Amino acid sequence: MPPASVLSSQCPSRTLLEHVTSKWGVLIIHALSQSPARWSGLRRAIEGVSEKMLAQTLKTLEADGFIERHDHGTIPPHVEYSLTNAGQDLAGHLLPLLRWIEAHTDAQLIDAAPAT
Amino acid sequence: MPPASVLSSQCPSRTLLEHVTSKWGVLIIHALSQSPARWSGLRRAIEGVSEKMLAQTLKTLEADGFIERHDHGTIPPHVEYSLTNAGQDLAGHLLPLLRWIEAHTDAQLIDAAPAT
DNA sequence: CGGTATCCCCCTCGATACTG
DNA sequence: CAGTATCGAGGGGGATACCG
Numbered sequence: 193m194p195p196a197s198v199l200s201s202q203c204p205s206r207t208l209l210e211h212v213t214s215k216w217g218v219l220i221i222h223a224l225s226q227s228p229a230r231w232s233g234l235r236r237a238i239e240g241v242s243e244k245m246l247a248q249t250l251k252t253l254e255a256d257g258f259i260e261r262h263d264h265g266t267i268p269p270h271v272e273y274s275l276t277n278a279g280q281d282l283a284g285h286l287l288p289l290l291r292w293i294e295a296h297t298d299a300q301l302i303d304a305a306p307a308t
Numbered sequence: 309m310p311p312a313s314v315l316s317s318q319c320p321s322r323t324l325l326e327h328v329t330s331k332w333g334v335l336i337i338h339a340l341s342q343s344p345a346r347w348s349g350l351r352r353a354i355e356g357v358s359e360k361m362l363a364q365t366l367k368t369l370e371a372d373g374f375i376e377r378h379d380h381g382t383i384p385p386h387v388e389y390s391l392t393n394a395g396q397d398l399a400g401h402l403l404p405l406l407r408w409i410e411a412h413t414d415a416q417l418i419d420a421a422p423a424t
Numbered sequence: 425c426g427g428t429a430t431c432c433c434c435c436t437c438g439a440t441a442c443t444g
Numbered sequence: 445c446a447g448t449a450t451c452g453a454g455g456g457g458g459a460t461a462c463c464g
Binding site for chain 2: 193195196197198199200201202203204205208209210212213214215218219222223237238239240257278281282285286288289290292293294295296297298300301
Binding site: 347359363384 | 425426
């Protein structure tokens, strides 16, 4: 078996990559990297996400083994989401990228308006 | 001005993040991180990309300042794409993520079929 | 070789309404 | 609170044809 390569269209790693780098997937992992959170907390933290996409993306990432869903089974419902070990490992690589992009954005804006 | 945050829907960093983590954007940066490449080389290296999406994504990343287009102006045409300094900086954060995903994929497959 | 231009499908995604 | 169901618009993306 050849090693996984995202450049191969048939490689399973490509699918995983698309899940992880999906529009909301990145942000969910980012949000959960700080601490576990509940459904409503995630909706608030991730500005602009719809219920549909939040549910869909959470399920995908759970199936991929990056996220754990813990249902307390109480009424009213209390469900908590957290990163698995694999998810935390992943976040360790994803967060530096996010921080770089944010820092790069700030740098660009400052360059555009140098003197205040 | 507050610092950039990808969790804010209006923040410019969110747009940049979506360009960088777009389906083909990731792979283009990955391909160019090894060495500059020509159009046809990129098409071959990035399995499954259509001409339309290659052109579109290259333009977006060029506008974002991550990619440089160098046209030799000869006949037959010879156009080379390469990473800018910002692009290389970005790749420095993106590549570890890709390598981790590939390695994680391999590990999963081995777990699924332990003894050979 | 290195692209544009056009057509068109389909799938993602957001909005809304509803439920245990 | 934590979702599911449904619908409809938009654009991502493939195929094909053409150009300097």
